[in-house]
Amino acid sequence: GTFITQLGPVHANIVLLDEINRSSAKTQSAMLEAMQERQTSIGGEEYRLPSPFMVLATQNPIEQEGTYQLPEAQMDRFMLKDVLDYPTPAEETEIIRRIDAGVFSAERKPAAAASLDAVIGVQELVKRIYIDPAIINYIVGLVFVTRNAEQYIDRRLAGFIEFGASPRASIAFSQAARAVALINGRDHVIPEDVKSLAHRVLRHRLILGFDAVAEQVPVETIIDAVVASVQTP
Template sequence: MPTSADTAAANAPLAADELARSAEVIAAVTAQFEAKVVGQERLRETLLVGLLTGGHVLLESVPGLAKTTAAATLAESVQASFSRIQCTPDLLPSDIVGTQVYDARDASFTTQLGPVHANIVLLDEINRSSAKTQSAMLEAMQERQTSIGGQVHRLPEPFLVLATQNPIEHEGTYRLPEAQMDRFMLKDVLDYPSPEQEAEVLHRMDRGVYAPGRAVAPAATLEDVRALRDAARRVYLDPAITRYIVGLAYVTRHAETYIEPRLARFIEFGASPRASIAFSAAARAAALLAGRDYVVPEDVKSLAHRVLRHRIILGFEAVAEQVPVETVVDAIVAAVQTP
């Protein structure tokens, strides 16, 4: 049981040497990530925020934008175990969490843990799996455990789920429930690389950077990741920033009072308190990635799309008028006074 001394140490401000060590580890991981992944700076930040907070990430893009490469590279750079699960309509919950196998030799059952028992799990095209299979991930994502044959199995720490979905294909897909969407701390939408970045990808292919079996050199350890998580939790969050975060979430639920009526009527449901929790944790991680031991309003603003785009539910009118959720998020951010 934690003592008062343990609690005080966990809440102590970051020392200068801790901040310097965190910056050193982050720079090393960033260098290894950029050695394999071209461009995608925001994706790198999103993945690192997820890693530093333990918050799961939903990635949306057309195929071929390095989502799998980025996830595998991140795992390699911190010496984490990595699993990739290709979601299909016939995927069963036991294919993810594991199952019990009967051994006829001694008439007993043995437990075979599924691929979700890894530090970093990539759920590729999560919207292709059925609702039953998606629900099996809720326990893993929220409780950090799985239940097999009545036995609870804890997931490794750190544990991070990176899920992807393809926005241009709808045949054979299932809509993610709002309850599951809310479990993702961030949702990032990736865009195509610039011509220069795409040319660099081809050059690296010629040099064999993406050859099978060629991994990046480890830049950190899981113990370093745990230390970074501890440091991120202790980044200072001023009460004024906390009120700013709560104000953003509040306006999503009472938009008609604060933003343009035309945009406000598109919102069916605002963000839950998980949005405020996500903002708080992610802003601390973003500050640490920037080399600071305190959060500034710009940290929160830079995360607004990623925290809110999957938590604000728009009605059919927004779809009919082709109003993206990011437009609504921008209006909400503009309506709340920056501290």
């Protein structure tokens, strides 16, 4: 007989990791390779992931039992981090209505919202959105301040930062700002596109010390101070 390699569920165009902090260190290491190298390794063989490839993940911020700390290197590879609050009464009513209507039932297969070619086409459009060198300098300036905060923002807030954002933050700002411009019907990036992304790009990339946790200082407060310290072009 012969062995046949069965590729796992990560070999998909969109991968959803539900409660990623419940994944073991070994699983997270495998995902790190997938997110960075766009490949998996099985028995010394490398298998390329399909294109486009996107990873979405959820994380429960409350329950800690049975969870693992996510490595900073893996967090850094997520372009954006959103924080979801409780739904509004209207949204919660809509959730109940959809469940009662069977929208989320296993038997009901959702229709495709877009083809793979359409997604790739939009990705190519994003690359063609113009970003002025002044905007790039603005992005780099924001990220630079996170690494040298004591020189630019309130010393108390600066003292909470142990490590600033990596160059991946600048790349994420640039790419995401282009996407925001396209969504808003523009062929160029404006400073407001960058500002609107500050929390989502930086909140998981700033490593705060224990004092910030003890004093319950939100990372968004520090990010707002960083944005306020850099002159808008």
